[in-house]
Amino acid sequence: MQKRNSILELKLKLVRDSVETLYKQKMFIVDNIAKSSADLARQSSEAEANMMRENDNKEYLISVKKAIKISQTMVDMGL
Numbered sequence: 401m402q403k404r405n406s407i408l409e410l411k412l413k414l415v416r417d418s419v420e421t422l423y424k425q426k427m428f429i430v431d432n433i434a435k436s437s438a439d440l441a442r443q444s445s446e447a448e449a450n451m452m453r454e455n456d457n458k459e460y461l462i463s464v465k466k467a468i469k470i471s472q473t474m475v476d477m478g479l
Contacts, residue, residue, distance in 0.1 A: 443477060 451470075 440478065444474075447474070447477060
């Protein structure tokens with residue numbers, strides 16, 4: 401009986417340790433996602449501000465090729 405209880409306690413400890421490890425990994429991933437999201441938002445706003453500065457006092461009509469190139473750059477930056 402004592403041996404059985406000892407085995408059950410070891411199994412319980414293993415499960416607790418596994419759950420703790422998974423929780424720590426989850427929190428690490430969630431924190432990284434939040435940081436990455438904040439970095440992407442900052443980079444996007446900086447890129448938008450730079451584009452507005454660069455296009456100041458320029459014509460607002462652009463070619464389709466240039467519009468596609470700019471949008472592709474923004475998509476690549478988002479990825």
